[in-house]
Amino acid sequence: MQILHKQNNKALELKRDDKALSITFIGTGSAFTKKFYQNNALVVKEDEHILIDCGTRTPEALSKLGLSVTNIKNYLITHSHADHIGGLEEVMLMYRYMAHSRGTMIAPKKYRKLLWQESLKGGASYNEINDGKYLQFEDMWDTIELKAVKNADRELCTTRLGSLSIAMLRTMHIPNSALDWKSSALSYGVILDEKVFFTSDTLYDPGLLDLVLGRYKIGAIFHDCQLYSGGVHASFDELSGLPEEIREKMYLMHYGDNVEDFEQTALDRGFKGFVKPWQSYVFN
Numbered sequence: 001m002q003i004l005h006k007q008n009n010k011a012l013e014l015k016r017d018d019k020a021l022s023i024t025f026i027g028t029g030s031a032f033t034k035k036f037y038q039n040n041a042l043v044v045k046e047d048e049h050i051l052i053d054c055g056t057r058t059p060e061a062l063s064k065l066g067l068s069v070t071n072i073k074n075y076l077i078t079h080s081h082a083d084h085i086g087g088l089e090e091v092m093l094m095y096r097y098m099a100h101s102r103g104t105m106i107a108p109k110k111y112r113k114l115l116w117q118e119s120l121k122g123g124a125s126y127n128e129i130n131d132g133k134y135l136q137f138e139d140m141w142d143t144i145e146l147k148a149v150k151n152a153d154r155e156l157c158t159t160r161l162g163s164l165s166i167a168m169l170r171t172m173h174i175p176n177s178a179l180d181w182k183s184s185a186l187s188y189g190v191i192l193d194e195k196v197f198f199t200s201d202t203l204y205d206p207g208l209l210d211l212v213l214g215r216y217k218i219g220a221i222f223h224d225c226q227l228y229s230g231g232v233h234a235s236f237d238e239l240s241g242l243p244e245e246i247r248e249k250m251y252l253m254h255y256g257d258n259v260e261d262f263e264q265t266a267l268d269r270g271f272k273g274f275v276k277p278w279q280s281y282v283f284n
Contacts (some may be wrong), residue, residue: 011066012042014049021045021164021193023222024280026061028253030226030233031083036277037061037253038083039200041222042072043192049164050074050106052190052198056086065278070099074144074161076106078200079173079187080119089123092140096127105141108157108168111186112137153211154181167191169211171202176232181208196283197221201254204238209246218249219283222275225252227262236262240269251275 016022022044027037038055051058051072059069069091078084095103107113116137125134146157146168154169172178173187189208190198194216201224202208212218226233233254239247247270255262257275266273275281 007273014044014067014071016044017046019046019163019284021196021283022280023192023196024199025253025275026058026065027055028052028255028277030254030256031055031081033255033257035257036255036259037241038086039224040084041198043164045164045193046162048074048164050076050161050164050166052076053078053084053200054087054091055083055135057083059090061277062151068094070094070101070103072103074104074106074209076166076168076190077111077115078168078190079185080115081201084200085115085119086121086284090252092120092124096140099267102140102142104144106144106146106159106166106184108146108155108188111188112141112143114186114265124142134275152215154208157182165193167194169208171199171208172205173201173203174232176203178203181205189216191216193283195219199223201232202234204234206242209242213246220272220281221250222253223250224254225274226254227256227258236266239271247271251281 026042028039029036031124037057040053040055041057043050054075091103095101126138128135144159146159149156149158153181156169158167162281168188168190170181171187171189172181172184174185178184189200195218197212224233225239226235229235229237251272252274255274263274
């Protein structure tokens with residue numbers, strides 16, 4: 001694996017000339033960060049790309065990388081907090097009224113319905129009356145469907161985009177009183193090419209890691225990490241108690257603005273470290 005840093009004078013590429021998988025962090029911070037944008041990542045393999053999540057500040061961050069939201073074709077969405085979906089209204093309106101096209105949504109069907117009805121509809125549906133109806137999800141988005149994996153736990157589902165394989169499965173994120181993933185609100189982690197696990201937001205959940213590591217040959221884990229205890233994210237101290245063979249694969253993301261206070265400690269505890277904004281990880 002290579003770790004590369006973005007050169008400020010060059011727009012971020014949406015294609016690769018080789019067969020490697022690259023993951024570039026557009027933002028790495030928590031919901032309330034003022035330094036690191038909000039956590040999301042651009043995945044590129046050959047001629048295909050996806051953006052995992054699109055928070056409120058994502059259009060701003062993309063602009064600094066030389067991209068508009070309409071340059072991004074495929075949006076994979078993990079859950080409905082604003083730091084993960086707050087930029088989608090701009091995506092929809094820019095596509096419809098500037099690009100005269102639609103973006104593509106990658107998310108399980110039942111989550112797409114929830115996302116539209118409870119988050120996106122209010123800012124998008126009432127802009128037009130089309131054939132006697134307000135705009136619908138289908139007016140704003142194309143979709144890539146995921147297929148449920150038979151007898152798999154956590155509602156594991158999969159799809160492909162060109163040569164890139166994508167799997168999504170349920171995580172425990174909210175509410176903090178949830179006893180298991182079934183009683184949690186809809187939220188998802190992502191497995192890329194059966195070798196990289198991107199947790200998105202999750203409570204401390206060793207069972208999730210056991211499932212993914214037991215099913216796939218995972219070489220790298222990008223894990224949600226809160227720098228204090230409590231709340232609805234896995235904490236730094238909780239993750240520090242994981243077995244060494246897991247920590248040595250783990251990069252930490254979705255952190256607060258005081259991350260510099262923890263950087264050396266993370267290395268001392270056997271983590272790969274904290275990801276940085278505009279940093280790319282390349283897997284061959």
